[in-house]
Amino acid sequence: MAILFPAMLNDTLPKYFDPRKYAAQEVSIEGRLLLKQFPELCAALASDEGDAFVHLDFRVDEDRRYIATGSIKSTVQLECQRCLEPAPIELEVDLSIGFVYDEDHAKNLPGDYDPVVMTDGEVVLAEMVEQELLLALPIVAYHAESGCNPVALKYASSTDDAPDDENKPNPFSILASLKAKKN
Ligand SMILES: [Zn+2]
Secondary structure, rough: OOOOHHHHHHHHOOOOOOOHHHHHOOEEEEEEEEHHHOOOHHHHEEOOEEEEEEEEEEOOOOOOOOOEEEEEEEEEEEEEOOOOOHHEEEEEEEEEEEEEHHHHHHOOOOOOOOEOOOEOOOEEHHHHHHHHHHOOOOOOOOOOOOOOOOOHHHHHHHHHHHHOOOOOOOOHHHHHHHHHOOO
């Protein structure tokens, strides 16, 4: 049974959906999407391994808006800025989405809803999830306290401490020679 479980969850996630239909029927969906299918997100990550767990509850609110609330949870690998090795970063995004026809319609949404614009009445789930994860990425990432790779840390800090090492070209002199070539 344990082997079947992820496949069953996957089956409830549509590739795209009509938010008006889901909201009218008060549909709930949940399942996992592989990070590999998010090219823009993976470009910012140290690894494309892993997945994102998505849960959404659809409804029509008191002002007849098409709404989805829920969450996205994922552990992504970002380059640690101390040791430069991949560090696991837990992302947990709370969602409160108002589906709209266009940008003008989006301006009329109350501030507690994030607008998602429908295309021909539909939304591509993976595109929506990728955008939410991109917004949730921290600008810089570090391993937790003492979680750095000690070998990589030693290397990273020794190169910082010895910028004039004769075996290693000084980045500033490279820049200077590049500038000189241009002129
Ligand atoms: Zn680290």
